[in-house]
Amino acid sequence: MGRSPCCEKIGLKKGPWTPEEDQKLLAYIEEHGHGSWRALPAKAGLQRCGKSCRLRWTNYLRPDIKRGKFSLQEEQTIIQLHALLGNRWSAIATHLPKRTDNEIKNYWNTHLKKRLAKMGIDPVTHKSISGTLTSTGDDKSAKAAASLSHMAQWESARLEAEARLARESKVAKIDLDSPTSTLTFTGSNSGMLPTPRTNRLEVSESNFAMWQSDELEGEESDWQFFSKHQQVLGLEGKEKEEDFIGCEEEWFTGMAGVGAGFTGMLLDGSNEHDASECWGESSNGQTEHSNQASDEEDKNYWNGVLRMVNSELPPQSPPLV
DNA sequence: AAGACTGCCAACCGCCGTCTC
DNA sequence: CGAGACGGCGGTTGGCAGTCT
Numbered sequence: 001m002g003r004s005p006c007c008e009k010i011g012l013k014k015g016p017w018t019p020e021e022d023q024k025l026l027a028y029i030e031e032h033g034h035g036s037w038r039a040l041p042a043k044a045g046l047q048r049c050g051k052s053c054r055l056r057w058t059n060y061l062r063p064d065i066k067r068g069k070f071s072l073q074e075e076q077t078i079i080q081l082h083a084l085l086g087n088r089w090s091a092i093a094t095h096l097p098k099r100t101d102n103e104i105k106n107y108w109n110t111h112l113k114k115r116l117a118k119m120g121i122d123p124v125t126h127k128s129i130s131g132t133l134t135s136t137g138d139d140k141s142a143k144a145a146a147s148l149s150h151m152a153q154w155e156s157a158r159l160e161a162e163a164r165l166a167r168e169s170k171v172a173k174i175d176l177d178s179p180t181s182t183l184t185f186t187g188s189n190s191g192m193l194p195t196p197r198t199n200r201l202e203v204s205e206s207n208f209a210m211w212q213s214d215e216l217e218g219e220e221s222d223w224q225f226f227s228k229h230q231q232v233l234g235l236e237g238k239e240k241e242e243d244f245i246g247c248e249e250e251w252f253t254g255m256a257g258v259g260a261g262f263t264g265m266l267l268d269g270s271n272e273h274d275a276s277e278c279w280g281e282s283s284n285g286q287t288e289h290s291n292q293a294s295d296e297e298d299k300n301y302w303n304g305v306l307r308m309v310n311s312e313l314p315p316q317s318p319p320l321v
Numbered sequence: 322a323a324g325a326c327t328g329c330c331a332a333c334c335g336c337c338g339t340c341t342c
Numbered sequence: 343c344g345a346g347a348c349g350g351c352g353g354t355t356g357g358c359a360g361t362c363t
Contacts, residue, residue, distance in 0.1 A: 016331070016357085038348070054349075055332065090351060105352075106330055 013047045017056055021046060025053055026061050059102045066098035070107055078104055079112060083126040 013021075028044035034057065037050035046053060059065075070078070074096055081092045089101035089108075096104060113123040120128055 014333075036348080049333095051334095051349085052332075058350095059331075087352065101351075102331080109353095110329055 011047060012041075012049050012052075014052070017060075021048070022056070022061060025056060029057060029061075055102075059100045062100075064098055065100060067103075070099075070111075074099065075112065078108060079116075082108065082112075082123075086124075 017025075024044050024046055025040075028040065032043070034040055034054070037054045040046075040050055040053050041048045044053070048056075077096055078092060081095055085091050087105075089105045093099055093101040093104050116123040116126070122128070
């Protein structure tokens with residue numbers, strides 16, 4: 001037997017919201033807070049499903065929503081985070097203050113995805129569709145893909161731990177618009193909260209163990225990858241974060257090809273010529289040069305991603321030089 | 322001028338994880 | 343411990359507006 005519908009369908013309005021409905025919802029939430037969404041429509045005098053009210057509020061009426069055109073900086077952020085996280089719009093939205101996951105999702109589907117596809121880049125994998133990346137004669141792309149996957153897993157684990165902590169510390173009213181992002185492993189400190197001072201996420205031993213146990217079912221290299229960085233992640237302080245970035249040097253060199261500056265090329269001018277240059281697809285024997293250039297771009301690119309994800313820097317700070 | 326086509330985005334749908342009893 | 347309630351998330355759709363023919 002399936003779940004009962006979230007609300008009685010009969011008599012409930014659907015479709016676009018009228019200004020009057022918006023006003024009612026807004027007024028009610030401003031005065032009482034949303035409380036239980038299911039109970040809200042009746043209390044607010046709305047012929048709507050609670051779910052519909054929640055959606056309207058979170059995607060449109062909330063006062064801290066920024067509407068309108070996405071800036072170049074925001075586009076960069078979306079593309080870079082999508083490369084890391086995939087279609088995890090809510091996670092991406094946490095790094096874009098005042099933007100909703102729905103808006104980001106729409107923007108990706110209607111603009112960015114098409115732009116990538118037009119340039120011959122698979123919007124899902126962020127790799128060249130033509131396969132040029134995997135036919136460069138070395139295993140860089142394979143490494144890169146693996147590394148990207150690792151990063152995604154790593155970030156996923158972080159987000160899960162973050163969400164968990166947010167739940168555990170609801171009373172502490174963590175500001176969800178300021179996502180924690182730098183992992184710090186602690187000892188047996190299961191209830192530890194992120195400290196307001198550093199805005200760091202501290203992963204308790206239990207959370208970490210849970211993640212680890214999941215990983216055990218995967219490739220050993222997954223765990224090795226994480227372990228390798230754990231030492232650095234466990235350290236505190238900005239100088240250690242720099243150590244971490246530095247330690248990524250080796251990893252970055254394996255990243256050549258994946259996302260090789262495509263953010264820049266997307267934003268600077270979305271034509272195939274640019275794409276070819278950035279992807280080192282030129283057929284005139286300048287591959288060596290463009291590989292070097294793209295190595296450098298990769299470092300900048302992924303440094304940007306890491307810095308953004310590890311939001312020691314403000315989310316709006318330029319990830320690319 | 323009008324019908325066809327396309328792009329965009331607000332809103333809906335259904336699934337999933339967590340909470341509560 | 344299991345079932346139902348609830349909120350959140352991502353995929354999809356419907357309708358409007360703009361553009362093309």
